[in-house]
Amino acid sequence: MPMNMEEVTMNNKFNIVDVLMLDHKYLKECIKVMKDDEEDKKVKLRIAKGFLDALAKHSLAEKRAVYAPLLKVKDLRKDIIEGEIEHGIVDAKVKMLTVKLTGLRSLGEELEIEMKVLAELLEHHIKEEEEEMFPKMKKDLDKVILNEMGFQFMKLRNFSEKDLRHYPKLQKEVTGLKKLGHRISGNFIAKVQKHVTAAGHHVG
Numbered sequence: 001m002p003m004n005m006e007e008v009t010m011n012n013k014f015n016i017v018d019v020l021m022l023d024h025k026y027l028k029e030c031i032k033v034m035k036d037d038e039e040d041k042k043v044k045l046r047i048a049k050g051f052l053d054a055l056a057k058h059s060l061a062e063k064r065a066v067y068a069p070l071l072k073v074k075d076l077r078k079d080i081i082e083g084e085i086e087h088g089i090v091d092a093k094v095k096m097l098t099v100k101l102t103g104l105r106s107l108g109e110e111l112e113i114e115m116k117v118l119a120e121l122l123e124h125h126i127k128e129e130e131e132e133m134f135p136k137m138k139k140d141l142d143k144v145i146l147n148e149m150g151f152q153f154m155k156l157r158n159f160s161e162k163d164l165r166h167y168p169k170l171q172k173e174v175t176g177l178k179k180l181g182h183r184i185s186g187n188f189i190a191k192v193q194k195h196v197t198a199a200g201h202h203v204g
């Protein structure tokens with residue numbers, strides 16, 4: 001069934017905070033494995049590869065569908081700038097480690113520690129998003145915007161069939177999104193900013 005915007009925004013299935021929490025849930029499971037010194041190295045390497053892939057996609061979609069449109073929200077501006085700086089550090093590490101792990105059959109000590117450091121950086125970042133940013137987003141933005149933001153995030157997030165094993169709740173939604181391509185709608189950022197200005201939450 002084709003998806004119309006009214007359906008997206010009214011049924012609350014795509015609320016960005018819920019979608020991000022679900023994506024974070026999988027990332028947190030990976031973080032736990034990366035931080036566990038007792039975990040089997042083979043398991044760790046397998047999970048590390050999935051972790052880097054999910055994190056790269058999460059980061060890109062989050063920066064474009066969430067961070068960029070909210071930069072002018074007074075309440076959120078400092079959190080967004082801080083988050084963007086952290087994304088910069090995390091993304092550089094993800095890029096470097098993806099190259100190093102490609103084709104690797106066993107995880108050496110140094111790479112294992114590199115993965116642990118990445119996991120700890122991300123853990124801090126996710127905690128701030130969940131405890132500081134998300135409550136403000138829920139307070140400042142109305143449901144229509146939160147749902148449309150989740151919809152745009154899902155389009156960009158580009159879940160693979162394999163990813164979806166971790167997200168049973170999103171499976172049906174993602175099937176509908178596949179046909180829409182993986183690009184953010186052109187007028188989306190302007191629409192969020194208009195909403196934020198109208199609600200009096202903008203900077204300046």
Ligand SMILES: [Fe+2]
Nearest residue numbers: 062083125129
């Ligand atoms: Fe983030």
Ligand SMILES: [Fe+2]
Nearest residue numbers: 020062126129
């Ligand atoms: Fe996030």
